[in-house]
Amino acid sequence: EVQLVESGGDLVQPGGSLRLSCAASGFTFGNYWMIWVRQAPGKGLEWMANIKPDGSEKYYVDSVRGRFTVSRDNARSSLHLQMNSLRAEDTAVYYCARGLSSAHYFDYWGQGTLVTVSS
Amino acid sequence: DIQMTQSPSTLSASVGDRVTITCRASQSISSSLAWYQQKPGKAPKLLIYKASTLQSGVPSRFSGSASGTDFTLTISSLQPDDFATYYCQQYNSYWTFGQGTKVEIK
Numbered sequence: 001e002v003q004l005v006e007s008g009g010d011l012v013q014p015g016g017s018l019r020l021s022c023a024a025s026g027f028t029f030g031n032y033w034m035i036w037v038r039q040a041p042g043k044g045l046e047w048m049a050n051i052k053p054d055g056s057e058k059y060y061v062d063s064v065r066g067r068f069t070v071s072r073d074n075a076r077s078s079l080h081l082q083m084n085s086l087r088a089e090d091t092a093v094y095y096c097a098r099g100l101s102s103a104h105y106f107d108y109w110g111q112g113t114l115v116t117v118s119s
Numbered sequence: 120d121i122q123m124t125q126s127p128s129t130l131s132a133s134v135g136d137r138v139t140i141t142c143r144a145s146q147s148i149s150s151s152l153a154w155y156q157q158k159p160g161k162a163p164k165l166l167i168y169k170a171s172t173l174q175s176g177v178p179s180r181f182s183g184s185a186s187g188t189d190f191t192l193t194i195s196s197l198q199p200d201d202f203a204t205y206y207c208q209q210y211n212s213y214w215t216f217g218q219g220t221k222v223e224i225k
Contacts, residue, residue, distance in 0.1 A: 037163075044217070044219045045216040047216065050214070059213065062120075100168070101168075103210075104153075105165060105208065105210060106165060109162035109164075110162060
């Protein structure tokens with residue numbers, strides 16, 4: 001059974017940093033694109049970042065490029081999102097997801113982890 | 120950037136109704152469109168990809184179609200489990216979600 005479990009969400013002050021993780025199981029992690037999507041409270045879904053199976057390609061939404069870094073450890077079947085210079089508007093539930101067809105669409109999602117940026 | 124505009128934002132319907140949700144792309148995206156269902160407090164679930172291909176395990180009452188830059192998600196006979204929020208997502212150029220359509224009980 002495919003499982004994705006996010007962790008690392010917390011309350012952090014503006015300007016602070018946080019590292020999210022996503023533990024994957026039930027599939028060959030190193031064969032798939034992985035994705036981060038977030039959802040602000042009461043709002044819609046926003047794609048954040050993608051990373052290629054071998055980690056050689058990464059894509060970011062404009063609003064986080066230069067502040068967030070996606071990475072992966074295929075040996076440990078884990079995905080990470082390093083978030084720096086956090087802003088109040090980064091407050092959201094962060095989901096990791098598995099990509100199909102070169103990450104065009106996302107077939108399995110984790111349950112999400114809440115990041116709150118507030119003083 | 121490609122913008123995705125869904126309509127309506129909210130839809131009130133009854134069990135058994137035929138429901139249609141529309142998503143319009145700001146430019147051509149070919150058939151690079153997926154639909155997701157999300158229930159409160161839960162992760163999204165993939166329903167349809169390539170505009171009209173049903174994801175494995177999704178009931179056949181769900182269907183998708185495309186006409187130019189307009190895409191439609193249809194639920195042929197609304198079931199109690201279908202009350203949720205639906206999102207379209209383009210993947211022709213980067214990835215963008217629509218703002219969502221909430222299907223609520225009439």
